[in-house]
Each structure stands twice: as structure tokens, then as C-alpha cells.
Amino acid sequence: MNRRAPRRWAAIALSGLTIGALAACSPSADPGTGGNGGSGSGDEVVLTWWHNGTGEPLLGFWEDVAAEFEEANPGVRVDVTAYQNEELQRTLIPNQLRTGGGLDLYQQWGAGELAAQVEAGFVKDISAEVSERVDQMGGVVAPWQFDGATYGLPFNFGISGFWYNTELFAEAGIEGTPETLDELYDAIEALKAAGIVPIAVGAGDGWPAAHYWYHFVLKSCSPEILQEAQVSYTFDDPCFEEAGALLEEFIASEPFNPGFLATSAQQGAGSSAGQVATGAAAMELMGHWNPGVMGGILQEETGDENATPPEFLGWFNFPAIPGAAGDATAALGGGDGFSCTAWSPPECTDLLNYITSVEVQTRFGEIGAGIPVTPGSEAGISDVNLLQVLEGLQASTYVQLWLDTAYGPTVGGAMNEGIVNLFGGQGSPTAIVDNMRNAAATL
């Protein structure tokens, strides 16, 4: 035998390994086998669960929930992983769904995006398995339903409003919180006079700026027009342009932090949430998750693992505009939920039912990460601000889902872009609606 032979065999073995490795990487052709999800070795069932809670307390909370579920269900292993929100929503989930495996339970924002996933056959119809829970939760499940069937359940639902620094408000001599738009303008002027940046906005991320327009739309358009627009993608009613005009006027009062066009919403002390958390700005219009985000930023900035959301934080609903055509008691909001993939094992819905149980939801409220959805779990909410958000939610007769979620990424992205252009002085109320129409035409 010549001496080179072993080396040759090594080469053959190596190329064999390479081919094997590549074959292992390629997506499973049959969604039924579920990649590495659902069919673990032997009798073990593996559930792969992806969520966006990369910061504490949510990260540890979901890990605890997964461990409890494993303990209660011998033979089930739950692989729970957190991914950064935008990466998860725009890249990881769509790509993984296309492979037809490797994912069982995943974060679901609902509405437009859910519809696209359902139409492509990637989401499991869980109507029968969760019917009890749906009856319990009521109308709040609507964004996770499509064509009369349920494709996911929310675990967190809240509305958007102004998070503000009570100490800076006092410093500027503002008493109470603004109830009308005019009072908000007065507060902005008072803060400016005191040398305080009135509002931080993460326009660099697009959607935080867009929320202003959504609120003005809610003030200008009736719920009927909004519901119709969501279905037919018609934005012909003049109320949409009126909202743009209101926003244009608001931007002209120059309430925002310097350099807001490049400010991100949630990353670091320079972000809009960071600016409010560190006292550099007085207000931010944001969803109910904001205290959790601020707590996370303070943990990173101070190195103190136990840092909590700032104590000076207060909350008030978006001010009313007397005489506006929209429903005065309507609110803008949205939530987070989970869906099971079409190929997930039955244990996936069991886990979802456990996550949305009163017991887990009560604890979810206790950690202050958000507002639990399942009735009976409100008792867990101890955070004063979240209680105020909950009050606002309960007082509203109509809750409009975030418009970009409601319209889906194509129209939503174009809409947000038009709104950010208006913030940057390069757009117009008409251009926003034109952007939406053009994008809808490409669907």
C-alpha cells in the first residue's frame, strides 16, 4: 500500500462529510417532519420557541415558563430563544417558515402579516384547541384571527400614549397632564422655556414617528372608515390628508430632540427611550412596553442588573382634539402574541394555552413587562403606569391596531416612509397617502 493512500481516504471522508453537512443544512422537503422541531430523538418532543424578549425581565421569564412546561410534560423539551425584534420579524421568521421546519412557536404581531403567513399555509388553525381561551379573552384576539379562524393568541396588549418625566414637568411648572392638543402645545412651550427638550422621537426607526400620524388619523377618521381601509386598502377619504395637516402643524412647533431623524427608538442612552430614561427629554409617545425598554437601557448604562424603570415616569393618553371627526374614545394600540407553525406538534398549543393561562399571565403582569390579556390576571399589574394604560385601554370604545401592522409590511412600510419624510420637511400630507396607494397597487 502506498503511503499516500490514507491521505486520499481522508480526502474522500472529508468530502463525504461536507456533502453530509450540506444535506443537513438543506431545508426539510416535507413540512410534516418538522425539521428539528417536533420530532426529537426517541420519544422526546422538541418545541422550538422564538420570541423578541432579549432583555430582562422578559428573557428570564420565558425561560422559566419553558422550564415549568417541561417539568409538567415529561418527554417534552422546549428550546426557547430570544432574537432582536426587527431581525426576528423581518428576516428570521419569514425565512424559517419558508423552510417548512425548525420552528414551532413564534412571535406573532397579527393582522396583515398573519394574513400573509396563513395564506401561504404556514400557520396552524388552533380554533378548536384554544376556543375556551378565545371566549375568555374576547375581542382582543381579533388581530390573531383570519377568516373566522384563530391562528394565535396574544399575551400582551396595550395602547400608546405619552410617557413623561414628572420631575421635568414640575420643573417647567406644568400642572396636571395635557388633556387637549392645545394643552399639549402649552406644555411644549413651557418645557422649551425651561430649557428642556420637550419630546424625544426615534424617527430613525420610522415607526415611532409614524405613531404620531396614526394618532392624528384616529382623531380625524371614524372607526368605520378605518375598518374599511384595512380591508380594501382605499385611502380616498379626506380624513387621511387632514391627519397629515395636523401632524405638519405639530412638527412645525419644533417639539422634538435635536437630530431626531437619526435617533433610534430603543438602543442605548441616545435613543428616544434612553433620552427620557436619563432625563434628557421630557416625553415620548410610545407603546405600553416602554417602561420595560427603559429599565433595560438603564441596566446596560449603569451596569446595575437590578435597575428598574425610572421612578419619575408618568403616563397620559394622546390628548383629544375638540371637534375632531374621529371617535374621541378611540385608542391606538397593539399587542404581542404567539402562533404555532402548521407542522408543530400538538404540544405547541398546550404550551400556548399555558402561556396564556391566568397563572402565567398574572406573573407576566407582576414582572412589569407589559399588560396581560387573559381576564383575571390584571391583579398582577403593580406598576402604576401600566395600570393607567390598562385604564385607558378599558375606557376606549374602539382600539385601532398599529396601522403598519394592520396594513402589512408593504403598505405599512411605504406609509411610515412618507410620514418620516414629513418629519424631515421633505414630504406632504398628500404624499403620505400617495405612498400608501402606490404601495397598495403593487400588492
Add this chain to the structure above:
Amino acid sequence: MSLTTTSTGSAATAAGPVPPSPALPRASRSRQKSRGLLLIWIFVAPALIVYVTFVLVPVALAAVYSFFNWNGLGALDRFIGFDNYIRALSDPIFLGAMTNNFLIVVLSLLIQGPLAIGIALLLNRPLRGRALIRTLVFVPYVLSEVVAGLAFRLMLPPGGPLDTMLTSIGWTGDKPLWLADPDVAFWTLFAVITWKYLGFAIILMLAGLQGVPEELSEAAAIDGASWWQTQRHITLPLLGPTIRIWAFLSMIGSLQLFDMVWILTGGGPLNATETMATYMVEYGNGRSQIGYGSAVAVILFVVSLVIALLYQRYVLRRDMRGAITRG
């Protein structure tokens, strides 16, 4: 020049296949030949499989997707011909992104090139602490794009470390909004790119300078040429091949620029720093229009390919002569 090509040429000949010995019997020869072929396949296969799977197949798939209106999830059944291409090429934001790419190509060649050559010439002279300076110059290139991008993002916000430093050295007035002003952000981006990639250009030029024979400079010095004349008439012409290769790499890199922009500005504010690649990710992936994004990807691919081929055909031709063996 001639030295380089000769040595490459002879190296290529030396590495060529050795003719089989005529003394071997026919059967043995053919067995040896097939064994040789097998061996070639075994060694080429892993690379070939990876190349086909991760380069050729995705390119072909992108070309297919680009003719469909596809959100990336459902069936690929809405064929729309060239609509995606027409849409991209008539979108002012995409055309703006393309303009930004070409502007970066031109600025890189005009600013980074001369700067790199100048610094390389200086660093090629006997100098105390030369090794240290060379290392320092190269450090930015070694840093990952994400790390460097984040560092600048943290330094550049209004009232951030850069503004504080500028105030402390006497600039007390309002500072530009480095990343937030659409008129300024592109130039900030270009400055960061120059900081990041200049080191690479300098190292390439320094390597090229090592190939310039010292005897020529010495002969010129004896003939009474000044340092400047020596550089102008001897060093620079002999550095030609290196400069041309660097320009090629710089152009392709500028056309495909993505990561630094994505981290630093995300293409904003108001699309002021959008490049073809960031546009592709944002409008294709971000808005669930994979078909449209694929069309943008194909346009980016074709633009880069055409420029690369033209450059090779007309500029690199002399440098390539003799370097490629044709059989």
C-alpha cells in the same frame, strides 16, 4: 512590471501537469489517469458544492424571483415580467441610491487613492517608529464593520463625544448634525468609510512599493534626480499594477457597500445615505417584497459585473497578460 509577469509566467509553467512517462504500459497509464481525475474531483468537489449551492444557485433563484410579484411566503405564481425592473429604475429613491454608490466610487478613487499612495510613500522611508505607525494605520481595517459602525454611531449623536471634543478645542458654536442632517450625513458616511478602508489601501501600496527595485532609485539619485522626481518617474509607474488592482477592489467594494451604512445610518436620514444594497434589503426584505428585492439584486449584480468586465478588459489587461495560462 516585466519582472512580475515573468516570474508569474514561469511559476505557472512550473506548476503545470507533468507529462506521463512513456515507459508505462497503456493499461497502467489509463488507470493512473482516471485515478488522477478522481483525485481532482475529490479535491474540487467540496469547494464546488459550496460555490454552486451558495453562489450560483442563489444568483439563479434571484433572477427567477425578480420576474414575480412575491411576498416571500406564498406560491411563486404571479409572473409580472419586467415590472419589478421598471419599478426600480423609475423609483427616485433607487436612482438616488445608485447615484450615491457611483459618488462613493468616484470619491474613493479621487480621495482615498492619492491619500493612500502619499502615506505609503512616507511610510516607505526610513522613519523612527515606522512599524508602529504602519500597525496603527491598519487597525481600522481589522475592526469589524459592525464594531466600527457602532463606535461611530455612539460618537456622532448631537452633543455626543465628537461634539464635546470639538467644543473643548474651541468650536463653541452649533455643530452640524453629523448623522441626522440629510445634507451632512453622506459626507460623514464617506469620512467613516475612508477612515475604515484607507489602511487597506496603504498596506497594498506598501506591498507594491516593496516590488520596486531599489537599484532604479539609486541610479536616478546618481543621475541627480530629486526625491520627488524619483517618485514621480520611477516609483509611481512601477506601482501602476498595484494601484490598478486597488482601484478595482475599491470600485467593487463601493458598489456593494452595505454593512457600514446599515449600522451607521440605515440608509437615512430621508434616504440620504441609501446605497443599492441597503435599498435592496429595506425595500425587498423589510417590506416583504422579495420579488422586487430580487430585481434590485439583479440590477446590482449586473452593474457590478459590467463594470468589473470593462475594467478588466480595458485597464487590467496589461497586468493580467502572462498571469493567466491558456491551454
